[in-house]
Amino acid sequence: MNQASATTPGLKTGTTLYALTNEFLSRRFTFEGLLAETAKRGTGPGLEIVGFQSIRGFPEVSDEFADRFKELTAQYHLVPTSLGINADQEIRRGKLMSEDEMVAYQEPQIRAAAKLGFPVARYQYGAGPEVIRRLAPLAEKLDVKLGLEIHAPQHANHPDVLKYREMYAKAKSPNLGWIPDFSSTATTVPPSFLEHCRQNGVPEKLIELAMEIWHADGDTFARMKQYQERARAAGFDEAHVSQLSLIFPMFGKADPNSWKELMPEVVHIHGKFFGFDEEGNEECIDYPAILPLFKNGGFNGYMSSEWEGHMYSDADAFSMIERHQALCRRILAN
Amino acid sequence: MDYIALMQITRVISDNGLSSTPSGYRIDIRLPWYRSLPLSTVEVGEVLFDGAPVEASRVRFELEGNSYPLSAMPELVDKVWYVLDSAYLYVQASALPRGSEHSVSVTLNLYPPYIRGLKRVSRETKTLRAQ
Numbered sequence: 001m002n003q004a005s006a007t008t009p010g011l012k013t014g015t016t017l018y019a020l021t022n023e024f025l026s027r028r029f030t031f032e033g034l035l036a037e038t039a040k041r042g043t044g045p046g047l048e049i050v051g052f053q054s055i056r057g058f059p060e061v062s063d064e065f066a067d068r069f070k071e072l073t074a075q076y077h078l079v080p081t082s083l084g085i086n087a088d089q090e091i092r093r094g095k096l097m098s099e100d101e102m103v104a105y106q107e108p109q110i111r112a113a114a115k116l117g118f119p120v121a122r123y124q125y126g127a128g129p130e131v132i133r134r135l136a137p138l139a140e141k142l143d144v145k146l147g148l149e150i151h152a153p154q155h156a157n158h159p160d161v162l163k164y165r166e167m168y169a170k171a172k173s174p175n176l177g178w179i180p181d182f183s184s185t186a187t188t189v190p191p192s193f194l195e196h197c198r199q200n201g202v203p204e205k206l207i208e209l210a211m212e213i214w215h216a217d218g219d220t221f222a223r224m225k226q227y228q229e230r231a232r233a234a235g236f237d238e239a240h241v242s243q244l245s246l247i248f249p250m251f252g253k254a255d256p257n258s259w260k261e262l263m264p265e266v267v268h269i270h271g272k273f274f275g276f277d278e279e280g281n282e283e284c285i286d287y288p289a290i291l292p293l294f295k296n297g298g299f300n301g302y303m304s305s306e307w308e309g310h311m312y313s314d315a316d317a318f319s320m321i322e323r324h325q326a327l328c329r330r331i332l333a334n
Numbered sequence: 335m336d337y338i339a340l341m342q343i344t345r346v347i348s349d350n351g352l353s354s355t356p357s358g359y360r361i362d363i364r365l366p367w368y369r370s371l372p373l374s375t376v377e378v379g380e381v382l383f384d385g386a387p388v389e390a391s392r393v394r395f396e397l398e399g400n401s402y403p404l405s406a407m408p409e410l411v412d413k414v415w416y417v418l419d420s421a422y423l424y425v426q427a428s429a430l431p432r433g434s435e436h437s438v439s440v441t442l443n444l445y446p447p448y449i450r451g452l453k454r455v456s457r458e459t460k461t462l463r464a465q
Contacts, residue, residue, distance in 0.1 A: 021368045025345075025417060052369040056416050088447035091372045091411045096450075126448045242455075 009300045011291070011332060013325045014046015014081050016270070016304035017054055020317045024053070032072060039076035043321045046302035047073065048122070048268075050084035051109055059085075059108035066115050073117075081302040082147065082179070082268045083118040085109035087126035102131040107138060114142035120268045122149050122179050125160050129167035136173040147179040147267040152252030153220035155184040156262050168265065177267035180259050181306070182285045184252040189214055190274035190284045193247070196312040202240045206231060210244040214251070224248035256290045260297060269294065269303035273324050275313075280327055291331045303328070344456045346440050348420055352462035358392075358427035359383075359464065362420045366456035367444055370417045373397065373410035379441030379455070381423065388425055396422040430464040437461050 015038050023029045029037060031054055038044055051058040055065065073080060085106060089097045097105060106127060113121040121144050123132065132146060139146050154160050168176050194207055213227040224245055231241045259266075275283045294303075305321040305328075344366045351362035361381075365371060378395060381388040394401045397415055401424065415421060423440065430436070439459035446452055 018368065025364070025368070027418065050369055052371075053417055056370075056418075057414075058370070086369070086448050088372075090445070090447045090450060091374055093374060093408055093445050124448050126450070 011269070011294055011299055011328075012046060012302045013043070013328060014048060014079070014302040014304045015043045015321055016048035016050075016082075016084075016306050018048070018050050018084065019305060019307040019310065019321055021053070022310045022314060023317055035072050035076055035078060037318055039078060041318050041322055043305065043318065043325055044076070044078045046081040046304060047078040048080075048082040048084065048302075048304040050086075051112055052086055053084075055112075059112045061112045061115050069116055079302070080116060080118045081304065082120040082122045083109075083113040083116060084122045084149075085113070085124075087124040087128075087131075089126050099128065099131055099134075102127060103134050106131070106135060110135060110138055110142065110144055110146070113144045118144065120145045120147050120177075120179070122147050122268065124149060125154060125164070129163050132164070132176065133167050133171050136171055136175055139175040140173060143175075145175050145177050145267045147177045149179045149181055149270065150184055150262075151181040151270070152183040152186070153249045155252055155254030156180075156258040157254070165262075177265040178262045179268045179270060180262065180266060181270035182272040182290060183250065183270075183308070185254050185256040185259070185286075185290065186251045186284045187253065187286055188284045189247045189251050190309070192275035192283060192309055193312055197240075197243055200240075200243065202243060203236065205234075206236045206240055206244060209234070210247060214247055215253075220248050220252070251284065256286060256293060259290070259293055263294070263297035263299065266294070266297075266299055266301070268301055269299070270306045271303040271324065271328065272306045272308060273320075274307070274309045275320075276323055276327070280323065280330075282324075282327065287327060288331050291328060295332060344458065346442055346456050346458035347438060347460045347462070350462065350465060351420075351460070352430075352436060352438055353465040354430035354432055355424065356429075358425045359430045361423040361425070361438055361440060363423060363440055363442070364420060365415050365417055365444075366442055366458075367446065367454070368417070370414050371444065371447070373402075373407050373413045373415055375445045375447050376407060376415060377443040377445070378404050378407070378423065379443050379457075380439070381425070381441070382437070382439035382459070383425070383427070384436050388427075392426040394424045396424055432464055434464050435461060436464065 017034050020034050110121050123146055210227055213223050273282045277283050305324040307317055307320045346366050348362040353360045390404050441457040444454040
């Protein structure tokens with residue numbers, strides 16, 4: 001199944017263990033347990049992990065860990081798809097790493113991806129285009145693609161992303177690509193998140209104010225600031241104001257069609273989702289509009305089911321992923 | 335640095351996370367974030383014991399058997415708190431009777447190192463029986 005899936009062209013499903021954060025951190029499942037359960041539920045074959053979550057001592061990866069990982073993925077017919085690496089530019093608070101330091105910080109993480117057999121290292125925009133340009137030769141040597149995760153509040157045409165697009169056009173490296181995360185192209189704020197806020201006592205009036213400003217035009221952080229100022233002026237509780245501030249950076253409302261511009265260089269996808277409505281559709285991301293863009297655009301690779309509702313919900317993440325993949329299969333079959 | 339402080343209602347204190355020690359008590363805490371972080375990006379904020387603030391100078395932070403004063407944490411860029419591990423706050427205080435019940439509140443401030451200007455404030459209050 002593994003062989004067939006890995007060679008079948010088109011958009012293939014997978015799981016990121018990030019979606020299973022609560023199962024892991026609550027110590028209900030070990031790393032190996034997560035792989036076993038993913039296989040049992042049939043929510044592979046793609047497997048993505050975040051280095052700093054799944055691997056003790058990351059970015060160092062012992063031979064023992066790497067061997068065991070390869071053994072397990074073979075046993076469970078899972079296909080390593082993407083390793084999440086981090087651009088931790090501010091591990092010294094208030095002092096950013098230099099470019100040289102950022103290159104040195106991410107190099108071992110890219111080597112870890114190669115050692116574990118991941119064809120893609122998911123990197124973050126904070127890395128900076130120049131640092132990634134400098135890392136491209138290493139990626140080429142190791143046969144790893146560096147994929148920029150494009151996540152809310154950024155999107156395909158966001159100024160931060162345009163800088164990378166410019167660099168890619170000049171660098172012409174076959175190992176530089178994109179990882180669209182559907183948080184950039186949501187239609188609204190997940191109703192499940194708002195419901196969570198209500199249950200924590202956030203007043204309806206404050207939610208209405210936040211939603212009105214979220215749906216308005218303008219820069220993300222300008223809107224967030226406007227929301228905070230108006231909420232404070234109206235005398236709402238600071239903890240409530242803060243909780244809802246999250247919606248501005250976390251959920252973007254760019255046009256899904258903007259993904260088309262990146263298509264030939266898309267190396268992996270984060271199928272972000274939060275919850276479902278009664279018909280089984282995602283509650284804030286228009287999958288029936290988005291998935292055909294990738295299918296028709298000739299995307300050939302994996303989409304990780306990336307449930308992020310775990311940030312505020314204790315629902316069984318495995319079941320959420322099953323529902324997500326059922327929805328995606330239904331759309332792709334049409 | 336101008337931080338956006340986001341208040342999270344989340345897990346900080348482990349179940350059965352209070353133990354008495356010869357010099358006071360120990361609180362078992364978890365990293366309220368999805369991935370490991372260097373201790374330089376973790377700040378122990380307010381600690382309340384039975385509603386009363388605990389002075390920072392009476393608290394030490396222990397990870398993997400190494401103990402640090404809270405004031406040393408910003409320098410600990412190479413000490414990584416692995417996300418599955420417990421860390422411990424050792425508080426100097428008068429002895430706690432085993433089995434006594436106490437309200438414990440711990441605030442941890444995280445400065446995720448790839449998100450500039452974000453201060454993530456996590457606070458949890460639990461009633462715990464001293465082990």
